[in-house]
Amino acid sequence: MSQILTDAPQSPKILPIHVPTDEERKGLTKKEVAADHPTWCPGCGDFSVLALYFKLIEKRKMHHEKITTVAGIGCSSRFPYFVQAHGAHYIHGRALPFASGISLSRPDLHVFVFGGDGDAFSIGGNHFNHTARKNIKMTYCVMDNWVYGLTKKQTSPTSPLGFKSKTDQWGAIDYPINPMKQAIAAGATFVARTTHTNPNHVLQMMEAAMDHDGFSFIECLSECVEFYEGAFDSSNPRKGGQFNLVPPTHDVTDEGAAYKLAGEAFPGSFGIFYKVNKPTKNAKETEINKSMQEKVKGLKDWEILQKNFDRMK
Amino acid sequence: MSDSSVVAPNAGGAPKVSKISEAVIRIAGNSQDGIQAIGGFLARLAGRSEQEVMTFMTIPSTISGGPSIFQVRIGSGEVLSSGDDADVLLCFYQHSYEEHIKSLKKGGIVLYDSDHIEAKPEWQKDYHHLGIPISSLTVEAIGGTAKDKGKNIYSLGLIAKMFDLDLPKLEKLITERFAGKDQSIVKNALAAFHAGYAHSLGNVLETFKFVDSKGKDGQQVVMNGNEAIGFGLIAAGVRFGAGYPITPWSDIMELLRRELPKYGGSFIQTEDEIAAISMAIGGSYAGRVAVTGSSGPGISLKTEALGWAIMAEMPLVVIDVQRGGPSTGMPTSIEQSDLNIACFGSHGDAPRVVIAPADVEDCFYSAIEAVNIAKKYSVPVILLTDQGIATRIEAFTEPNLEKICQDISPTFTPVADHKPYDLSKADGITQHLPPGTWIQSGKYPIVTGLEHDELGHPTGSPKLHMQMMAKRRKKLQALGNTLPTPKVYGPPEGNVLLVGWGSTQGPIKEAVDRARAAGDSVSSLHIKHLNPLPPGLENIFAGFNNVLVVEMNDEGLYGFGQLGGLLRQRYCDPKIRGINKTDGLTFKVKEILERVKTNVADGLRKH
Numbered sequence: 049m050s051q052i053l054t055d056a057p058q059s060p061k062i063l064p065i066h067v068p069t070d071e072e073r074k075g076l077t078k079k080e081v082a083a084d085h086p087t088w089c090p091g092c093g094d095f096s097v098l099a100l101y102f103k104l105i106e107k108r109k110m111h112h113e114k115i116t117t118v119a120g121i122g123c124s125s126r127f128p129y130f131v132q133a134h135g136a137h138y139i140h141g142r143a144l145p146f147a148s149g150i151s152l153s154r155p156d157l158h159v160f161v162f163g164g165d166g167d168a169f170s171i172g173g174n175h176f177n178h179t180a181r182k183n184i185k186m187t188y189c190v191m192d193n194w195v196y197g198l199t200k201k202q203t204s205p206t207s208p209l210g211f212k213s214k215t216d217q218w219g220a221i222d223y224p225i226n227p228m229k230q231a232i233a234a235g236a237t238f239v240a241r242t243t244h245t246n247p248n249h250v251l252q253m254m255e256a257a258m259d260h261d262g263f264s265f266i267e268c269l270s271e272c273v274e275f276y277e278g279a280f281d282s283s284n285p286r287k288g289g290q291f292n293l294v295p296p297t298h299d300v301t302d303e304g305a306a307y308k309l310a311g312e313a314f315p316g317s318f319g320i321f322y323k324v325n326k327p328t329k330n331a332k333e334t335e336i337n338k339s340m341q342e343k344v345k346g347l348k349d350w351e352i353l354q355k356n357f358d359r360m361k
Numbered sequence: 362m363s364d365s366s367v368v369a370p371n372a373g374g375a376p377k378v379s380k381i382s383e384a385v386i387r388i389a390g391n392s393q394d395g396i397q398a399i400g401g402f403l404a405r406l407a408g409r410s411e412q413e414v415m416t417f418m419t420i421p422s423t424i425s426g427g428p429s430i431f432q433v434r435i436g437s438g439e440v441l442s443s444g445d446d447a448d449v450l451l452c453f454y455q456h457s458y459e460e461h462i463k464s465l466k467k468g469g470i471v472l473y474d475s476d477h478i479e480a481k482p483e484w485q486k487d488y489h490h491l492g493i494p495i496s497s498l499t500v501e502a503i504g505g506t507a508k509d510k511g512k513n514i515y516s517l518g519l520i521a522k523m524f525d526l527d528l529p530k531l532e533k534l535i536t537e538r539f540a541g542k543d544q545s546i547v548k549n550a551l552a553a554f555h556a557g558y559a560h561s562l563g564n565v566l567e568t569f570k571f572v573d574s575k576g577k578d579g580q581q582v583v584m585n586g587n588e589a590i591g592f593g594l595i596a597a598g599v600r601f602g603a604g605y606p607i608t609p610w611s612d613i614m615e616l617l618r619r620e621l622p623k624y625g626g627s628f629i630q631t632e633d634e635i636a637a638i639s640m641a642i643g644g645s646y647a648g649r650v651a652v653t654g655s656s657g658p659g660i661s662l663k664t665e666a667l668g669w670a671i672m673a674e675m676p677l678v679v680i681d682v683q684r685g686g687p688s689t690g691m692p693t694s695i696e697q698s699d700l701n702i703a704c705f706g707s708h709g710d711a712p713r714v715v716i717a718p719a720d721v722e723d724c725f726y727s728a729i730e731a732v733n734i735a736k737k738y739s740v741p742v743i744l745l746t747d748q749g750i751a752t753r754i755e756a757f758t759e760p761n762l763e764k765i766c767q768d769i770s771p772t773f774t775p776v777a778d779h780k781p782y783d784l785s786k787a788d789g790i791t792q793h794l795p796p797g798t799w800i801q802s803g804k805y806p807i808v809t810g811l812e813h814d815e816l817g818h819p820t821g822s823p824k825l826h827m828q829m830m831a832k833r834r835k836k837l838q839a840l841g842n843t844l845p846t847p848k849v850y851g852p853p854e855g856n857v858l859l860v861g862w863g864s865t866q867g868p869i870k871e872a873v874d875r876a877r878a879a880g881d882s883v884s885s886l887h888i889k890h891l892n893p894l895p896p897g898l899e900n901i902f903a904g905f906n907n908v909l910v911v912e913m914n915d916e917g918l919y920g921f922g923q924l925g926g927l928l929r930q931r932y933c934d935p936k937i938r939g940i941n942k943t944d945g946l947t948f949k950v951k952e953i954l955e956r957v958k959t960n961v962a963d964g965l966r967k968h
Contacts, residue, residue: 055733067775083805083807083818111799112799112800112803113775113796113798113799113800114797115796116796128807129818129819134795134796134797134805135807135808136643136673136807136808137807137808137809137810137811138639138669139639139665139666139669139810142639142666145603145631145635145637145640145643146643147643148629148636148643149603149639149642149643149644149646149651150643150644150646150647150796151643152629152640152644153600153627153643153644153648153649153651154647154648154795154796157647157796157797174632174633174636175636177632178632178636333622333629336622337626337627340622341622344623349624350763350765352623353595353596353762353766354763356592356620357582357592357759357760357762359537360405360582360584360588361405361580361582361583
């Protein structure tokens, strides 16, 4: 008979420590939640998204261990290093399936995923569609700067036609992706748009996204001052642009109306375009587990397996 | 059929009954004929009769139809391979008859459906032909609507008669198999079976009876390699995983998808292979030892993520059910050509663990070992099986599940402080704390694919890169030191040592038995832990004049297969040479022996 050569390892030795109750613990300060100093260029829009994430944590009195921040690869994806909490910096384009692994196995956590437009819509495009359609509970904030920044100015999937980059010296010729349309069409149940130049609005969208039970997507315009300066000026009142909120008459459950909003010419509208309540994959999997476990009620794990083995005799 | 005496024709009267210790039965038809069901019944019957059994099957890569075979070798003694030549060939069509008659022993019995097959006169002197209108007799027994359905069960009746198999046990197996379906289906199946059993074997000169088995210790279970891996993972405590469908891995993901919810776990079908491994790694990060798997093409896609798991030191089990490659290759053929990608597939220096189970029972225990190594050393472990072992059915002693089943649920006990990549630890082993764990110092680790410091924060320091690289290497060296040196099968010194890995263990051992019976000096060594290799192999090699690595892969540019190359690289021993093939079929015992002879110019005897 074969033998198992390595026993299951024991849990690491834990030093006894005083554990205060949740009520005894204070909310986190910005200082306590800030980690490495961001590596972003001075003036980068991503600073404002990070600051508002801190603010969200502070405002919602989240404790360190309940925060899980995940990102792929890109300038914006260095995000988790700057947050003093559990987090993962995964490979390019695959942050969503990684985050899904956490979300689906840990109902006690709300996972935040941050990334850029290349990560989300180019190399990770397939994952975006499927995570949205499965309605896996998490918040995905895409800091869209319309350019590849980390690799120094190549055309991105959201670069507008005519944008001159190192890979399109004569100007971009490929039609850009419309992230809002993409999200709505893929089946995301919460789709919102904001911009780094309006901090209060970013925070509002983050809060609403976090409270949404499902896959919540935020497109946050975040200017790359190094490689696409001024890209979003026309959405910034301080630069003479216009910041238009989604009209109060807009019905967020109306997919067609949301799609229409998404089709507006830049700068378009900001706010929640689409929000519906549909059972999440998390809830559906739990439902399956409940009904399957009902059939093996009272049995220990080995006894459930024994039933399979008895049928193979 | 060993032990069976040569048959002398006897005029009239009952056929002679020969006592046999084992038999090889090959069933040839099309994939929709249910021939796998006949094989399955025979295998489970053997399991219930404390006999050994091993099956071998081929499946066409078409969705429905296409020629298919199922071979069963049943023995009262040890059964190491599915057998070279068949004693009995049961065939349903002209093409199955013509294609497979050569796999029958001279003097063997060909049992054929005379409704579809015209026997060739030139073959009648070498093989005993027994034509029975199986299709029409089945229709007669269970009615016309059955069409081709049921002829497999009718044939099972014929075989049961020919081998004097245990009738009540078979009836029970058939009833169990169709239980839960319409009562008329059970009734029809039993009617077909009884009709086959009652049919006269006509001019057959001989029937057979298995000698009593030596008896196995305890109850036996019967399953294939894919099932053994799936159940092994569950026993090991795996409760989360993700995968994407690909032949022949899909069976494992289907099993886990179906079974894990009973244990409160989940197995997720993802949009692609990369998402599958990524989701599994996410599950591991969240505190589980998660599992993913695939076959060749999918493993190629997963390697970037695998490199991340090695860099971030995440526990993970990756199953690779190998098939013929490269690229889409030969999806339903057997090959052992993924050893290199399993050991080295990734950019950068990315050490990981590779284990290859030898048989179906070993699949079960190796799955548990893979989980435990992944958890203890916080490292991805690749479990390499192949198409042959995945689909072959074997009987083995039922494991004591109460004792074996493990609980590896994560704990979230708060800690004062934590450094996952602590460089002061001599063995280099990382221990992660899953999210949800409160670290009271307020300093939280991060996991990343960038080179990092002890807390996981990125670093460009050349010194740290070297230290961390050494750390990831050292922990596997530490593991290597704990691995047992495999035992030589046969004398520990001699002329030829056959070295194998994975599913070829059986035929290699049988080749050793046969060679030694003929007076040749041949031993064998099976290597299960392929990366890191166990200690002490060089001492074993020193005892032999020739070390021949038997592998189902190509001899490569320099004349060595993939394990052969690895062993040469490791031991710099010019005695190491290869016996390789890529015909997509398991090694036959005689094939190994012939190749050994041509490889060892000075003969097999020890000088």
